[in-house]
Amino acid sequence: MTREPVIGVLALQGDVREHLTALAAAGAAAGPVRRPAELAEVDGLVIPGGESTTMSKLAHLFGMMEPLRERVAAGMPVYGSCAGLIMLADKILDPRSGQETVGGIDMIVRRNAFGRQNESFEAAVEVTGVEGGPVEGVFIRAPWVESTGAGVEILAEHGGHVVAVRQRNALATSFHPELTGDHRVHRLFTDMVRDAR
Numbered sequence: 082m083t084r085e086p087v088i089g090v091l092a093l094q095g096d097v098r099e100h101l102t103a104l105a106a107a108g109a110a111a112g113p114v115r116r117p118a119e120l121a122e123v124d125g126l127v128i129p130g131g132e133s134t135t136m137s138k139l140a141h142l143f144g145m146m147e148p149l150r151e152r153v154a155a156g157m158p159v160y161g162s163c164a165g166l167i168m169l170a171d172k173i174l175d176p177r178s179g180q181e182t183v184g185g186i187d188m189i190v191r192r193n194a195f196g197r198q199n200e201s202f203e204a205a206v207e208v209t210g211v212e213g214g215p216v217e218g219v220f221i222r223a224p225w226v227e228s229t230g231a232g233v234e235i236l237a238e239h240g241g242h243v244v245a246v247r248q249r250n251a252l253a254t255s256f257h258p259e260l261t262g263d264h265r266v267h268r269l270f271t272d273m274v275r276d277a278r
């Protein structure tokens with residue numbers, strides 16, 4: 082018997098509850114992760130949207146930065162949306178001073194690239210690997226991917242900018258599928274976690 086995959090949501094800051102709901106709808110057992118011991122228990126992890134500068138600070142404070150780096154480097158499936166995408170970038174073009182990332186995707190990202198809070202928008206985005214038509218992309222002070230290394234698969238673009246990528250075990254989107262009630266991206270990630278076990 083195979084149990085359902087256990088997927089954590091990094092719960093230091095950001096829209097944790099929405100991801101937990103989407104993961105449950107996608108068929109995963111989902112729970113919040115704040116401590117290294119909780120991280121050790123999960124098969125995969127979502128890093129939510131929020132504010133990457135704050136999340137980075139809290140990850141240090143909670144002793145999570147190194148454990149996160151280790152597990153991502155060891156192949157744990159991980160999905161980051163918006164601020165989570167920034168956390169998975171090997172490099173930020175315009176980091177706040179002292180801002181660090183977990184890394185895992187060979188890309189350079191630009192924070193707040195699509196504009197400020199009041200320039201947030203929604204757009205239909207065709208995502209490679211997501212069947213059944215475009216997803217409704219919710220972009221809130223969203224980053225874009227400025228450049229990618231050779232091992233990075235580009236899954237989606239919007240307005241000529243890369244907004245979804247995958248490299249090995251790491252998936253990331255500039256937008257927030259957890260806010261739409263469409264669980265196809267979470268299902269894609271849940272399948273990645275299932276395949277990795």
Ligand SMILES: NC(=O)CC[C@H](N)C(=O)O
Nearest residue numbers: 130131132133163164222
């Ligand atoms: N909605 C979001 O996650 C915004 C991300 C935010 N601009 C950051 O730099 O972290």
